[in-house]
Each structure stands twice: as structure tokens, then as C-alpha cells.
Amino acid sequence: MERALTRTEIVIPKEVAIYKEDILKNLESLEEIDNVKIKLEDNKVVIYGEPESVKRVEAFLLDQISVSKKGETFQSHRVFVFDKKIVRILTPGQKRYVEEIEKNHIVLAKGPAGTGKSFLAIAVGLNMLKNNLVQKMILTRPVVEAGEKLGFLPGDIQQKVDPYIRPLYDFLEELLGFEKLTKYVEKNIIEVAPLAYMRGRTFKYSFILLDEAQNTTPMQMKMFLTRFGEGSKMVVTGDITQTDLDIGKTSGLNHAWEVLKGIKGIGFVELTEKDVVRHDIVKEIIKAYERWETK
Known part of the structure; x- marks a missing residue:
């Protein structure tokens, strides 16, 4: 049975025509998408x-055009x-963040919610x-008992810790899809687990992310x-304004930030x-809390 194919045309508006070459340059990076062909015909x-695949490329291109229409400085x-x-x-x-990950053995990253710390590291x-x-x-x-005692929560240990690590699965599924993620997990190519499970292990030729490290x-x-x-690479991410540690306890992220400065490769x-x-x-929410905290 032959696969169904579709064809979509997107007109590049006159007001963003000066950005056409930049937009197309970005599209060149999408040529690795399987089962899709992209070409320019006049102004479309x-x-x-x-x-x-067509839907993903179309959404990306429309986003590029939208950025240009807003009058923002266009960058590839x-x-x-x-x-x-x-x-x-x-x-x-974000650009510097990705570059630091690629050129160093270990990267520590701080930042507020919504900056892409975890998502970009996973990407x-x-x-x-x-x-x-x-x-x-x-x-x-880390599994931190934020207001609830694990011993009082229903279920076995896996059910108890699942809410803490579920967001990591969500990120992976968003990028890979459920079927491919399941296959990677079953083959132990991707592992998602609480921090306590890392003790006594050594990771070779692996990419390791410690998320929510402020805890x-x-x-x-x-x-x-x-x-x-x-052959490995480590990324440690966290938001120091959202720690669930007991009052007075030092965050491991803040501590490492001071202790490890000056070490080559970090x-x-x-x-x-x-x-x-x-x-x-x-x-605006982040700014409001920052103003309140400095009072």
C-alpha cells in the first residue's frame, strides 16, 4: 500500500521578502527530515x-514568517x-547555553522557569x-518531599517517585513520540530515574542530565x-528561587557553582x-516575584 503524500504552498509576504534568504537558510537545516522535499518557486x-512531516515544516516556516512580520531583528x-x-x-x-554544553564536559545552568534549561539540554x-x-x-x-511524606503516599516506590520524574518523560515524548521513546527505554538507551539510583555507578559515553538540581x-x-x-557529557540545571529544601539547608547547585569555578572543562x-x-x-510573573523578594 502506497503512503499518502501531501503538497503545501506557503507564500512569503512582500513585507518580509527581504528576509527570504535567511528564512530559506533556516529551512536548509530541515532537509534531514525524512519523507519531505522543500523547494522555492518564485515567492512561495x-x-x-x-x-x-509536511505539517512540522509548515509550522516552522509560518513561525519564521511571523517573527519577521513583527519587525523583530531576524537571525538565522x-x-x-x-x-x-x-x-x-x-x-x-539559549544559544550560549547550547554552545557551552557542546564545548564542555560538564555544564551548570541556573535560570527561571520557562527559559528552556531542561528542554534544550534534552534536545x-x-x-x-x-x-x-x-x-x-x-x-x-532528586526526589524531594515537598509538603508530602513519600511513606504516606499510595502505591509502590515506582508509583511514588513517578510524579517527580514524569516531566522528563513528557519532554522526551514531545520530541520522539511515544513509540520511539518506549523502544529506547526498553533497550536501555534512555534511562529516567531518581537521583538516589545514580549512587555507585559510572557513566561512560553517555549524556547525563540532572534536573531540578536546586533541590x-x-x-x-x-x-x-x-x-x-x-566520553560523557553532564548538564546540571536548576532554578535557585524554587528550592524545596528545608529552610537553612544549602543547595547543592549553589554550592557547586562556587566550588567548581575555574576548573577547565566545566x-x-x-x-x-x-x-x-x-x-x-x-x-511578568518572574519580574513581580523578583521585585517582591528585593523589598
Whole structure:
């Protein structure tokens, strides 16, 4: 049975025609998408191929045109192409973040919610996996009893910790789709587990992400960082304004930020509200809390 194919045409508006070459340059990075062909015909882009792939490219192109219509300074944004989504690096801070991950062995990143700390790290890791630069991905978070005692929650230990690590699965599924993610998990190519499960292990040729690191203690952070092995890359992310540790306890992320400065191969990135890529109201919420905290 032949696969159904579709053809879509998108006209590049006159008001953004000066950006046409830049837009098309960005589209060149999408040529690795399977089962889709992209070409320029006069003032329109023609996309032809399998419906799902065409839909992703169409959404990306319309987003590019929208940015140009708003009168924003157009830049060629680097993109990562996955089975279910095209990820575009949107801000200078995000660009530096990705570059630091790629050039260092270990990167520590701070920043408020919505800056893409976790999502971009996962995108970089999946891209490295796709290009055979690593053999495995390990994603982890500390399990912190934020107002609830694990012993009083229903279910077995896996059911109890699942809510803490579920957002990491959601990110992966958004990029890979459920079927491919399930296959990777079953083959142990991708592992998602609580931080306590990292003890006593050494990770070689792996991409390892420690998310929500503001909720680690200095000892937990040391334990995690010393899991680093040959051919691996580590990323540690967190928002120091949203710690669930008991009052007075030192965050492992803040502690490592001070202790590890000056070590070659370890990068430090601090994202700000300027890098927030969620709804604009998220930026305003962050600013409001910052003003309140400085009173």
C-alpha cells in the first residue's frame, strides 16, 4: 500500500521578502527530515511529502514568517530536528547555553522557569545520541518531599517517585513520540530515574542530565558529579528561587557553582527572564516575584 503524500504552498509576504534568504537558510537545516522535499518557486515555498512531516515544516516556516512580520531583528536560528518536533534556539542566552554544553564536559545552568534549561539540554542530548556521539542518555531528578511524606503516599516506590520524574518523560515524548521513546527505554538507551539510583555507578559515553538540581544537597551533588566517565557529557540545571529544601539547608547547585569555578572543562550559564520563551505573562510573573523578594 502506497503512503499518502501531501503538497503545501506557503507564500512569503512582500513585507518580509527581504528576509527570504535567511528564512530559506533556516529551512536548509530541515532537509534531514525524512519523507519531505522543500523547494522555492518564485515567492512561495513548496513542501511535499508525508502529511506529518509536511505539517512540522509548515509550522516552522509560518513561525519564521511571523517573527519577521513583527519587525523583530531576524537571525538565522539553529534548529534541532526530531521525529515529532523542530526545536529552535530562540534567544542569545539559549544559544550560549547550547554552545557551552557542546564545548564542555560538564555544564551548570541556573535560570527561571520557562527559559528552556531542561528542554534544550534534552534536545542536545538526543541530537548527540542521534549522531552517535554518545551511546546512552540518563535523565535524573532528586526526589524531594515537598509538603508530602513519600511513606504516606499510595502505591509502590515506582508509583511514588513517578510524579517527580514524569516531566522528563513528557519532554522526551514531545520530541520522539511515544513509540520511539518506549523502544529506547526498553533497550536501555534512555534511562529516567531518581537521583538516589545514580549512587555507585559510572557513566561512560553517555549524556547525563540532572534536573531540578536546586533541590540537591552538596553531598548529593558531589555524588552525582563523580559519576562522570569517559566520553560523557553532564548538564546540571536548576532554578535557585524554587528550592524545596528545608529552610537553612544549602543547595547543592549553589554550592557547586562556587566550588567548581575555574576548573577547565566545566561551564557555567545563567539564564534570565529575557530567555523565557513561554507566554509573556510568565516573564511578568518572574519580574513581580523578583521585585517582591528585593523589598
